[in-house]
Amino acid sequence: MTELFAHWLHITQDLNSALIRKDRFDTLLTTIREVLCCDASALLLYENQTFIPLAINGLSHDVLGRRFALAQHPRLEAIARAGDIVRFPANSDLPDPYDGLIPNRDSKLQVHSCIGLPLLVDDQLIGAITIDAFDENQFDGLLNHDLRLISALAAGGLQTALLLEQLETQANVTHEALTERRTFSDKIISRSAAMQTLQQQIDAVANTELSVLITGETGVGKELVANALHQRSARASKPLVYLNCAALPESVAESELFGHIKGAFTGAISDRKGKFEQADNGTLFLDEVGELSLELQAKLLRALQFGDIQRVGDDRHIQVNTRIIAATNRVLYEEVTAGRFRADLYHRLSVFPLHVPPLRERDDDVVLLAGFFAEQMKAKFHLSSIRLSASLLQKLTQYAWPGNVRELEHAIKRASVLAKSRTQSRDLELTLQDFDLFTSDEKAVSATHKQQKKESIEVPTLGLRAETENLQKRMISDALSQNHGNWAATARQLDIDGGNLHRLAKRLSLK
C-alpha cells in the first residue's frame, strides 16, 4: 500500500494540471487501477438514482455513453445503499452491469471477482468505483481497511475534479452555486471537442436573459439544447413552454402566442392565456421559428421589443417577462436574404447564436450515443446484456448520419428489435446485418452495375439533353422515395453534394 500513497502524492497535482475534465477523471481511475490490479474498472458519478460513467478501463468504449439506473441494476443499487465497500461473492447471481461489455470475452461475465467502492462526501453518495477481475481470487489479498482508504481518497479526488470543472464553466460562480453541481442528467451525451465547446457556450449563456437562436441540421439535438439552456438558467423552476411554429395553423397562431379574451372570435368561449403569458418568468421555446409567417413575425417582433403583449380581442397591454429560445434547421440568414424572414427579428432572436454540430463532426460521440440508446433498449426489453461488436462500432463511426442523432437512435432501436427477433437469449449482440444503412448503398451500387450490364444504350429519341434530364429526374425521384423524402440521404446515395442536388432538383422542376 505504500505504493498507493506514492501514487496519491501526485494525483492532486495531476488533477489540477489536467486541462480537460476527461483527463482528470482518467487520471483518477488510472491511479486506482494501478494500485488494485484489476481487469476492468469504472469511475461512476451518482446523480438522480443513476450512475454515469466518467472514466472506464478494460470496458467497451460505448460504456461511456450508457446510463445505469439503480432500479435496473441491483449490483449498483447494492453499492449505492451499502455506505461501505461491497465485495460480491464470485458466484453472485446479481447481474453485472458490464455483462457483454468486456471486449473479447463471452457475453456473460461468469464467475469473477467484483468490488464496489462507494464514494461519499459528508455522508452523501457522489459516485462509485467498480473493479472487476476474471480470477475469482484476484482481490483476496486486498484488505478492507485499505479499500476504505482508497474510497475516501478517490471521493476527495472526484469532488475536487467536479469543483474545478464548475469553476471553469461558470465565470461568476457564487458559493451557493458551487454546492449545487451542474447536473449531468440533462441527457446530452457528448465528449467530442465540438460538443464540449457547445456545452461551454450553453453554460456561458444559460444564466443570462439573452435570446438564443439554436441552429443545426435535423436531428442534431436542438431541442435537448433548448432544455439544457432552461434547466441551467435561473428560470429553471419556472415553466419551459414549447411552441412548434411549423405546426401552427395561421387562423389560431396569434391566439396561441398571445392568448384571447372571451368572445374575441367564434369559439372563444372564455379568456385564455397564450404561450407568452404561460411562459411568464420562464422560457418560451419557439421551435422551427423559420416557418413563422411574415405577419406573425411582425407581431412577435413587437412583443420582443416592448416586452408586452395583447390578447386577441383585448386593447390592454400585458407586461410579460419571458425569455425566448428559438430553433431552426433552416439557414436563417439565407431566409432573410430571400425575403422570407425579417432581418430585424433575426437580429433580435440571434443575440446569442448556438450552432449544434452535425453528428459526422463529433468523432467518437457516435459510439457513446450508440451505447446510450442500446442501454435504453436493454431496459425496455428486460435483457441481461446488449452488446455492440467492435466492427459494428467502427462501421457506425464511418457512416455519415445525414439524419444525425435521431437517425442513429432509430437505427439502434430498429436493430435491437431485429436482433431480438432472431434469438430467445436475453443476451443480444447487434451486428452489421441488423442495420440497413450500409447495405442499402452497396445494394444500390450492385443493382446499377447489374442494369448496366444488361441494357444496351438506346439511341435517344428526344435528343441527348432531354433524355439525360429525364434519366436524372427518374434517378432522383427513385432515390428520394427510397430515402423516404430525405434529401440529404438522397444526395449521399447519389454521391452528389447536397446543395448541387437541390439546385438540380429545382432546375428539373422536382421541387
Ligand SMILES: Nc1ncnc2c1ncn2[C@@H]1O[C@H](COP(=O)(O)OP(=O)(O)OP(=O)(O)O)[C@@H](O)[C@H]1O
Ligand atoms: N447528445 C445527445 N444525447 C442524447 N440524445 C440525443 C442527443 N442529441 C439528440 N438526441 C436525441 O435525438 C433525437 C433528436 O433530437 P432533437 O429532437 O433534439 O433534434 P432536433 O435538432 O430538434 O431535430 P429537428 O430539427 O428535426 O427538430 C431525440 O430523441 C433526442 O433525445
Ligand SMILES: [Mg+2]
Ligand atoms: Mg426539433
